Amino acid sequence: MYINTSRFDAYSLWDNIIAAYSEASLTYGKDELIALSGMAKYMRAILQDTYLAGHWQRYLPSQLLWTYEAPGRRPNEYRAPSWSWASIDAPPSRALSPGRTHDQDIVAVIIDINIETPTQDTTGQVTGGYIRGRGSLCTAHFHRSKDRDKRLLPRMDVTNAGSVQDGAVYEDAVDELCESDESTDGHEYHLSVIQQRNDALRGLDGLVLQPTGLQRGQFRRCSLLQLKYDDSETTIRGAEQESWLQYEKNHGKDCYTITIL
Numbered sequence: 001m002y003i004n005t006s007r008f009d010a011y012s013l014w015d016n017i018i019a020a021y022s023e024a025s026l027t028y029g030k031d032e033l034i035a036l037s038g039m040a041k042y043m044r045a046i047l048q049d050t051y052l053a054g055h056w057q058r059y060l061p062s063q064l065l066w067t068y069e070a071p072g073r074r075p076n077e078y079r080a081p082s083w084s085w086a087s088i089d090a091p092p093s094r095a096l097s098p099g100r101t102h103d104q105d106i107v108a109v110i111i112d113i114n115i116e117t118p119t120q121d122t123t124g125q126v127t128g129g130y131i132r133g134r135g136s137l138c139t140a141h142f143h144r145s146k147d148r149d150k151r152l153l154p155r156m157d158v159t160n161a162g163s164v165q166d167g168a169v170y171e172d173a174v175d176e177l178c179e180s181d182e183s184t185d186g187h188e189y190h191l192s193v194i195q196q197r198n199d200a201l202r203g204l205d206g207l208v209l210q211p212t213g214l215q216r217g218q219f220r221r222c223s224l225l226q227l228k229y230d231d232s233e234t235t236i237r238g239a240e241q242e243s244w245l246q247y248e249k250n251h252g253k254d255c256y257t258i259t260i261l
Contacts, residue, residue, distance in 0.1 A: 202229050
């Protein structure tokens with residue numbers, strides 16, 4: 001097979017491939033990355049990029065902004081890091097929306113990446129991994145629609161300059177998020193900002209994270225948040241932080257280093 005295409009067209013082709021695979025009903029979900037291995041090797045030669053559990057390193061921050069059309073299931077058996085779309089069993093007939101491949105308005109910086117595999121083949125099965133990043137981080141509170149209308153997306157809010165700003169939450173898996181007012185124990189959500197949009201849809205896109213409880217500043221992804229601003233402000237700098245804010249290193253001005261498993 002030969003693909004006569006530009007590099008960006010090849011990234012778009014990859015997006016279409018993984019969206020199709022996410023909808024496929026494989027007998028064993030753990031075979032998803034293994035089934036993609038051959039295509040990943042072929043695309044790696046075209047892209048000249050490093051493959052990371054279904055993603056590509058060159059534009060990894062923007063590719064972290066993936067969502068499913070509806071919450072899926074997180075399997076009991078480890079399959080991929082929580083920041084990878086491959087860590088979720090997609091709901092039936094609900095397609096994956098891969099994160100776009102670009103670096104426009106990206107504000108998060110990846111400073112370290114590790115993927116563990118049982119063999120030297122880095123395009124197949126994954127047994128562990130993490131990313132360490134630096135960027136804006138704040139505490140957040142989760143709440144569902146008061147009228148329980150299932151057509152409405154749940155919301156998550158941050159407090160900035162005395163006002164509460166909330167955004168739509170795209171849950172990764174069913175029953176992973178709990179109402180923040182039910183208990184703070186174990187529901188200490190953090191928002192890691194990946195992209196700050198300065199176009200007509202001003203706002204930010206970020207990952208909703210929950211502490212692993214294993215190490216300070218270490219998190220797992222549980223959803224995607226899209227927050228829109230009514231004015232020209234597109235930052236969470238100055239956000240009011242809860243006492244349970246945690247991180248590996250504070251660089252000042254609401255910039256922190258964290259690790260996502």
